[in-house]
């Protein structure tokens with residue numbers, strides 16, 4: 048810079064002829080001291096500038112400081128500069144050159160940045176490390192790199208190499224700032240710096256090649272834009288360009304190239320462009336207008352010299368640039384092997400993970416809204432759509448940001464995210480299927496039950512239709528929540544549902560079959576009930592033949608009815624056989640129950656009594672007998688009693704007289720039966736109606752009943768022969784004649800008689816005879832009953848009565864009774880209170 052100032056001062060004092068027009072009124076000395084860029088306190092204020100510059104859009108940031116530390120604030124600045132969401136729509140430019148050659152000034156002019164410019168008074172290095180700012184009104188990141196061969200760093204070229212590596216990694220355009228008069232000089236034209244740039248580029252390319260990349264492909268190239276400062280105009284740009292190109296080729300050829308790259312030329316990796324700028328101080332207007340023109344090459348894509356060609360772009364998404372630059376710088380500083388593909392992959396992994404996490408967090412929030420309402424036995428309406436929307440939103444959010452990164456990493460991370468999203472949704476899917484399974488099964492059961500209420504339903508058809516409907520409903524519901532790219536399947540649950548439906552149908556079929564058997568059983572009962580009653584009321588030898596024959600007919604019809612209906616139940620032959628066995632057994636037990644009902648002890652006694660009465664109390668023509676002394680009560684009684692007693696063995700066992708009418712069932716000893724009728728069954732025992740003990744008891748009770756009839760018959764015969772003789776009436780007249788005369792003669796008695804007669808007449812006349820007689824009878828009966836009770840309660844009377852009965856009415860045919868050693872007590876009979884019996 049000193050040199051250039053001197054030249055400028057010299058030129059100002061002694062301007063060449065071609066500059067005299069340009070600098071007519073400029074006080075050069077003054078200008079040199081005043082026409083500088085805004086001056087700031089240099090190095091000492093760097094950190095202050097860094098922090099203070101955070102907030103503003105135009106703020107600059109020291110991305111690499113003097114200690115070679117990379118900043119942690121680039122992310123924040125990217126956001127402030129509104130570049131974080133720019134994707135690939137941004138560009139990076141870096142400036143290289145010797146120290147104090149007006150690099151910052153150039154950048155400020157070109158991009159509207161506010162990089163510090165050298166303080167003319169101190170004349171010391173201004174830019175330390177690497178600074179970055181955003182171009183004014185353009186999405187361009189501008190990097191001001193510490194000048195080379197600065198005294199502050201001495202001969203140490205380490206930082207130069209590092210900054211070159213870093214700049215090539217991130218910048219599309221490298222501006223090489225040189226003075227015109229240095230063109231052709233090795234040092235002044237930054238040939239040392241460029242050599243470093245070429246070397247590191249070759250090393251990077253080699254690393255990239257190992258990763259399978261081809262030389263010269265997009266993103267491998269960088270534009271080297273030579274800005275030749277203080278161009279006076281004497282040497283045309285073309286000549287300067289030729290000189291520089293020749294120098295660069297010489298430099299390139301002089302490099303020791305890795306194997307396989309010996310023949311490659313400089314333009315394989317770099318595009319070269321050259322531009323001149325007039326002297327800023329001596330030709331300020333020209334300088335400004337040239338700067339304006341040059342600026343267009345950075346801003347106008349239509350410009351033929353537009354520098355930000357897509358082929359130079361490093362393809363680092365803007366939201367990852369901070370991470371990327373930091374990683375690159377770390378690798379550069381720690382002298383690690385640096386290759387862009389690996390760096391880009393690492394960046395892609397880091398960023399894709401970050402982006403995926405953000406997308407996933409939003410996804411989790413989204414599913415809370417509908418996932419929370421999923422409960423036991425409840426279906427979430429539109430769950431499939433909601434899940435799909437939440438998943439798509441997460442993927443779209445991920446794709447938008449992550450698809451800019453390394454495609455392999457992006458695809459891998461996308462799959463990872465998708466799998467994570469699916470795993471998160473999977474419990475909702477499974478719970479939905481479970482609930483769906485439950486509800487469909489519930490509906491299935493109800494639909495079948497409703498279907499079975501219809502008249503003349505066909506069970507198999509009802510089950511078939513309902514099953515199809517349920518399966519369809521389940522499939523529809525399951526499809527709605529089965530997302531694509533998940534590998535989810537509802538087949539297992541559907542299989543389970545099918546099994547459950549079959550189980551329910553089987554259960555209902557068993558129930559329905561039972562109901563059907565019960566209905567058939569009811570019908571069969573009706574059919575044989577009357578025959579059983581009639582036959583048992585009129586016992587005969589063919590009694591059981593009639594009953595069994597009717598039963599067998601009814602059972603045959605019932606079996607036929609079952610078989611006819613069972614076809615619609617889809618029952619298996621085994622089930623049919625079981626049902627028929629059950630039907631036969633139940634029918635037989637029903638017959639037995641009916642017979643038991645008709646042969647209960649009390650009923651049997653009544654039956655026997657009636658049968659006895661028929662023979663004892665009625666004659667052969669069916670006329671009731673009035674016992675007369677000449678009747679042989681004893682013989683008739685004996686005959687009737689024996690005839691009835693002979694019936695008891697007939698009642699005791701179901702035994703048809705004709706063997707063809709016999710009926711039999713297999714017995715069973717099953718202990719694990721679920722119903723009583725399927726349990727233990729001993730058919731032979733069901734043929735016995737009255738056990739021997741019961742039969743004996745019944746005959747004994749019947750005998751006693753018959754004896755009562757006998758006593759009654761005897762009594763009625765005695766009463767028929769004990770009538771009042773006619774002479775008794777004559778005796779009564781004779782004995783009562785005096786009392787009659789006494790009444791006639793006594794006025795009191797006579798008056799009383801008249802009154803009674805008058806009363807009787809009035810009663811007769813008023814037709815009140817009936818009620819008066821009834822009243823009199825009632826009163827009389829009541830008096831007699833009360834008197835009787837009083838009389839019977841006296842011990843004397845009871846003893847007398849027992850004695851009289853023993854002497855008079857002991858049956859000569861009842862050995863059992865007469866031979867009873869203990870003398871019985873006397874109790875009134877239930878059926879005839881006025882007759883007594885022994886106990």
Ligand SMILES: Nc1nc2c(ncn2[C@@H]2O[C@H](COP(=O)(O)OP(=O)(O)OP(=O)(O)O)[C@@H](O)[C@H]2O)c(=O)[nH]1
Nearest residue numbers: 146147148149150151152164165172173174194327
């Ligand atoms: N002759 C001449 N001097 C210039 C020109 N532009 C800037 N200067 C002066 O050169 C001096 C250095 O300017 P800077 O912009 O700070 O240079 P630099 O290369 O950024 O300096 P460092 O950051 O310290 O490396 C300042 O005094 C400028 O006024 C120019 O076009 N021609």
